[in-house]
Amino acid sequence: MSYQQLEAHQRQIDRLQHLFAICGWDQATMMPEGGSQARAEAMAELEVLLHAKKTAPEVGDWIAAAEGESLSAAQQANLNEIRRHWQDARLLPADLVEALSLAGSRCEHAWRRQRQENDWAGFAPNLGEVVRLSRDVARLRAEALEMRPYDAMLALYEPGMSVVKLDQVFGDLANWLPGLITEVSERQRGEAVLTPVGPFPTEQQKALGLEVMSLIGFDFNHGRLDVSSHPFCGGVPTDVRMTTRYNEEEFVSSLMGIIHETGHARYEQGLPREWLGQPAGEARSMAIHESQSLFCEMQLGHHPAFLSLIAPRIRAHFGEQPALSAANLARLYNRVEPGLIRVDADEVTYPAHVILRYELERDLIEGRIEVADIPELWDAKMQQWLGLRTAGNYRDGCMQDIHWTDGSFGYFPSYTLGAMTAAQLRFALERDLGEMGSVIEAGRLPALFAWLSAKIWQHASLLPTDELLTQATGETLSPRWLRRHLEQRYVGK
Amino acid sequence: MSYQQLEAHQRQIDRLQHLFAICGWDQATMMPEGGSQARAEAMAELEVLLHAKKTAPEVGDWIAAAEGESLSAAQQANLNEIRRHWQDARLLPADLVEALSLAGSRCEHAWRRQRQENDWAGFAPNLGEVVRLSRDVARLRAEALEMRPYDAMLALYEPGMSVVKLDQVFGDLANWLPGLITEVSERQRGEAVLTPVGPFPTEQQKALGLEVMSLIGFDFNHGRLDVSSHPFCGGVPTDVRMTTRYNEEEFVSSLMGIIHETGHARYEQGLPREWLGQPAGEARSMAIHESQSLFCEMQLGHHPAFLSLIAPRIRAHFGEQPALSAANLARLYNRVEPGLIRVDADEVTYPAHVILRYELERDLIEGRIEVADIPELWDAKMQQWLGLRTAGNYRDGCMQDIHWTDGSFGYFPSYTLGAMTAAQLRFALERDLGEMGSVIEAGRLPALFAWLSAKIWQHASLLPTDELLTQATGETLSPRWLRRHLEQRYVGK
Ligand SMILES: [Zn+2]
Ligand SMILES: [Zn+2]
Numbered sequence: 001m002s003y004q005q006l007e008a009h010q011r012q013i014d015r016l017q018h019l020f021a022i023c024g025w026d027q028a029t030m031m032p033e034g035g036s037q038a039r040a041e042a043m044a045e046l047e048v049l050l051h052a053k054k055t056a057p058e059v060g061d062w063i064a065a066a067e068g069e070s071l072s073a074a075q076q077a078n079l080n081e082i083r084r085h086w087q088d089a090r091l092l093p094a095d096l097v098e099a100l101s102l103a104g105s106r107c108e109h110a111w112r113r114q115r116q117e118n119d120w121a122g123f124a125p126n127l128g129e130v131v132r133l134s135r136d137v138a139r140l141r142a143e144a145l146e147m148r149p150y151d152a153m154l155a156l157y158e159p160g161m162s163v164v165k166l167d168q169v170f171g172d173l174a175n176w177l178p179g180l181i182t183e184v185s186e187r188q189r190g191e192a193v194l195t196p197v198g199p200f201p202t203e204q205q206k207a208l209g210l211e212v213m214s215l216i217g218f219d220f221n222h223g224r225l226d227v228s229s230h231p232f233c234g235g236v237p238t239d240v241r242m243t244t245r246y247n248e249e250e251f252v253s254s255l256m257g258i259i260h261e262t263g264h265a266r267y268e269q270g271l272p273r274e275w276l277g278q279p280a281g282e283a284r285s286m287a288i289h290e291s292q293s294l295f296c297e298m299q300l301g302h303h304p305a306f307l308s309l310i311a312p313r314i315r316a317h318f319g320e321q322p323a324l325s326a327a328n329l330a331r332l333y334n335r336v337e338p339g340l341i342r343v344d345a346d347e348v349t350y351p352a353h354v355i356l357r358y359e360l361e362r363d364l365i366e367g368r369i370e371v372a373d374i375p376e377l378w379d380a381k382m383q384q385w386l387g388l389r390t391a392g393n394y395r396d397g398c399m400q401d402i403h404w405t406d407g408s409f410g411y412f413p414s415y416t417l418g419a420m421t422a423a424q425l426r427f428a429l430e431r432d433l434g435e436m437g438s439v440i441e442a443g444r445l446p447a448l449f450a451w452l453s454a455k456i457w458q459h460a461s462l463l464p465t466d467e468l469l470t471q472a473t474g475e476t477l478s479p480r481w482l483r484r485h486l487e488q489r490y491v492g493k
Numbered sequence: 494m495s496y497q498q499l500e501a502h503q504r505q506i507d508r509l510q511h512l513f514a515i516c517g518w519d520q521a522t523m524m525p526e527g528g529s530q531a532r533a534e535a536m537a538e539l540e541v542l543l544h545a546k547k548t549a550p551e552v553g554d555w556i557a558a559a560e561g562e563s564l565s566a567a568q569q570a571n572l573n574e575i576r577r578h579w580q581d582a583r584l585l586p587a588d589l590v591e592a593l594s595l596a597g598s599r600c601e602h603a604w605r606r607q608r609q610e611n612d613w614a615g616f617a618p619n620l621g622e623v624v625r626l627s628r629d630v631a632r633l634r635a636e637a638l639e640m641r642p643y644d645a646m647l648a649l650y651e652p653g654m655s656v657v658k659l660d661q662v663f664g665d666l667a668n669w670l671p672g673l674i675t676e677v678s679e680r681q682r683g684e685a686v687l688t689p690v691g692p693f694p695t696e697q698q699k700a701l702g703l704e705v706m707s708l709i710g711f712d713f714n715h716g717r718l719d720v721s722s723h724p725f726c727g728g729v730p731t732d733v734r735m736t737t738r739y740n741e742e743e744f745v746s747s748l749m750g751i752i753h754e755t756g757h758a759r760y761e762q763g764l765p766r767e768w769l770g771q772p773a774g775e776a777r778s779m780a781i782h783e784s785q786s787l788f789c790e791m792q793l794g795h796h797p798a799f800l801s802l803i804a805p806r807i808r809a810h811f812g813e814q815p816a817l818s819a820a821n822l823a824r825l826y827n828r829v830e831p832g833l834i835r836v837d838a839d840e841v842t843y844p845a846h847v848i849l850r851y852e853l854e855r856d857l858i859e860g861r862i863e864v865a866d867i868p869e870l871w872d873a874k875m876q877q878w879l880g881l882r883t884a885g886n887y888r889d890g891c892m893q894d895i896h897w898t899d900g901s902f903g904y905f906p907s908y909t910l911g912a913m914t915a916a917q918l919r920f921a922l923e924r925d926l927g928e929m930g931s932v933i934e935a936g937r938l939p940a941l942f943a944w945l946s947a948k949i950w951q952h953a954s955l956l957p958t959d960e961l962l963t964q965a966t967g968e969t970l971s972p973r974w975l976r977r978h979l980e981q982r983y984v985g986k
């Protein structure tokens with residue numbers, strides 16, 4: 001059967017991608033500086049080889065033949081995903097794939113130092129090369145998929161998403177979010193929040209992080225925690241490689257970063273074992289992935305009941321101080337304050353950072369702006385959304401993120417789509433299990449994760465995003481649940 | 494030009510082998526248990542792919558065409574190495590490779606428990622299967638290469654080595670080594686050696702190890718040190734991954750293990766950059782590799798002047814105690830004592846262990862003895878060489894090593910060839926730079942390594958072993974330098 005040949009072929013691809021994932025993790029966590037050139041070449045070589053495998057002529061024949069075969073619903077879903085990946089792969093010529101991989105590695109590698117040195121002049125030409133190649137990608141994809149260029153990039157991360165839909169949901173946010181930010185800022189103005197006093201030794205932070213990972217169910221037999229300058233969750237489902245970074249002057253952001261990445265990790269570890277190695281067994285999309293990490297971080301991690309649960313563990317590692325009371329931690333973690341750095345942003349101002357990047361990358365990919373225009377536009381949009389200036393401060397402005405360095409244009413919207421999804425999931429979960437606070441207080445975290453497993457993880461890519469969300473929550477994506485969540489938590493509506 | 498096509502093809506192979514090396518390192522140092530199944534499958538997939546690439550039909554055509562092209566001497570050397578690797582890869586049918594791989598895994602896996610349980614009866618049939626398949630390998634290689642079977646196995650590790658040469662050099666050792674062992678044992682009988690008293694915390698051992706690695710020139714921009722249960726030196730030349738293991742009850746063996754692996758690492762790091770990725774740019778052979786690690790360990794690391802140099806550092810980490818004086822460390826590290834276990838042997842008795850295994854595996858591969866004969870022969874040879882009985886003690890006798898379990902017949906001689914080469918290099922180096930002790934005392938370690946680089950590292954596989962050694966030392970391999978070294982160090986001749 002052709003379908004069986006496709007499955008065998010996908011297993012081969014998956015095995016080679018396994019090696020790519022582990023070497024990518026190593027590159028970010030373990031590799032010494034001097035190894036970067038050879039590593040970039042080795043990974044580009046495998047990427048070319050994978051590309052050749054994915055686009056082998058017989059794959060199209062197998063797909064065509066499999067369409068006439070008698071398949072189960074799950075096999076049919078797998079065939080759909082195989083077809084989608086195959087189309088994605090064959091749209092691009094091998095030399096473009098290789099050029100983008102090399103330019104991306106070079107740009108990202110140099111960015112690590114350039115960011116520290118606020119070196120926009122050094123960074124801009126590297127980014128320019130990545131943008132130039134990414135526009136080629138977008139154009140080729142757009143022509144073949146009959147979409148506008150940015151939609152064709154979105155489809156890499158969010159199949160079914162589009163500028164039209166994004167403008168709807170982000171437009172909805174634009175109507176109420178600025179007012180909410182102002183309202184919350186005013187409410188919190190008089191609030192006394194104590195800043196925990198360090199130092200917080202790395203070893204203690206790591207031990208605390210590992211404890212909290214255990215508490216929320218990370219499986220250490222199938223993964224580990226390491227350090228990288230930009231935290232991520234990589235590896236493979238049976239060996240998930242999570243990273244964080246430590247700052248001995250404060251533990252707050254590293255701890256919540258660990259909780260966030262653990263959300264990603266549990267999704268990966270929770271994918272259905274019987275479908276591992278097949279496209280239908282992969283995480284559904286970046287927004288769904290982010291919904292799992294943001295569920296862990298925002299819906300669970302920032303919940304006062306959860307902070308009450310972990311406050312004693314925090315004090316056990318860092319000693320008693322008033323700033324480490326559960327009440328103060330809740331104030332600290334739910335403090336809303338416009339800031340320059342996306343990854344440090346609270347959940348109320350976070351969408352502003354994403355919409356800013358979305359608007360820039362959409363126009364960058366579609367040729368309406370150039371790399372040289374970014375700093376000025378960044379500054380203008382930061383002023384407009386959050387009232388902050390970034391002129392001359394590239395490090396905390398347009399050079400703060402890693403995403404554009406390797407050409408991941410179309411990715412940023414996933415963060416806010418994920419936040420919306422997480423909020424929508426939370427209200428659906430509460431209908432089934434009761435209010436989050438009481439679930440946490442009753443020690444029912446396993447029930448909470450079992451719900452996520454049943455509603456999201458176990459379905460992997462066996463359903464399209466809209467269907468996945470509908471079976472989990474009763475409706476497709478709606479921004480009103482994020483609004484309800486934020487208003488409930490921050491202005492007590 | 495066909496030669497250029499071969500170079501491009503080799504670069505591809507090298508890049509994929511890079512990923513294999515890093516994932517292999519990860520498997521031994523980082524991977525959680527639950528990731529092992531998927532990793533094994535992923536690495537096997539790449540191995541199959543590499544084999545297909547190495548034996549692709551066009552390679553033979555390119556080689557034939559390149560032989561008629563005008564090449565530099567270095568290109569010619571590279572072509573010779575390419576041809577050798579290509580022949581090695583295509584000589585064996587895939588089903589024999591797979592059968593041996595399976596039998597080897599089975600034998601090795603069962604051996605781990607059988608060794609503990611001294612279970613020769615359980616082990617012998619598994620080893621018998623590995624021997625049977627290895628004889629097939631040896632026969633096929635022998636027919637194609639027109640060599641005797643054991644020479645065809647040696648060629649996998651030591652191109653140019655043969656039973657005739659081994660019988661010469663090992664025969665020479667047999668004339669003087671047993672007498673020397675007796676003489677040294679008698680001399681050391683009354684010597685008081687203090688055992689350092691622990692515990693020796695892992696963190697301190699690691700810090701000391703890193704310091705000593707720096708002292709002997711390990712380039713941390715192109716490598717790192719980690720922990721694995723079986724120490725090794727892996728990775729790639731621009732990113733060498735060294736491992737060790739720590740035992741908090743004693744630091745002596747871990748420290749010297751680090752020095753040994755640093756010798757391997759410096760060779761890899763010192764290979765000529767312009768030939769990286771090509772067969773001519775690889776380390777020459779297993780014996781030459783071992784000569785570099787043994788030079789570091791035995792010629793340098795066990796030298797009283799070197800131990801004087803590092804003794805203050807050792808005491809800085811572990812505190813003052815009489816056992817950590819330079820003089821006692823020299824007695825400790827240069828203690829000669831016949832023992833059952835090869836990996837714990839001192840440099841005087843070590844060759845006895847190797848010659849014993851060489852004689853057995855040579856006769857085993859060439860069908861003059863059978864697996865059932867091993868224990869009795871082992872016992873007889875251990876009595877003859879070291880005066881020790883192993884009858885009934887399989888665990889510390891013929892079941893102590895891992896090498897035969899996966900069919901690595903032909904590898905053992907490299908250890909003692911490496912020790913001889915290291916001694917020969919030392920006396921050549923002393924003719925150029927002066928006596929080792931004064932080189933060390935004058936702080937001229939950089940000059941010492943520059944000499945090794947000029948004589949060995951920079952030549953990679955650009956010369957055959959005999960030529961390499963001749964240009965470095967003025968002659969081909971001779972056991973008299975090892976004799977001189979051992980007599981000088983141990984009986985003061
Ligand atoms: Zn995330
Ligand atoms: Zn070695």
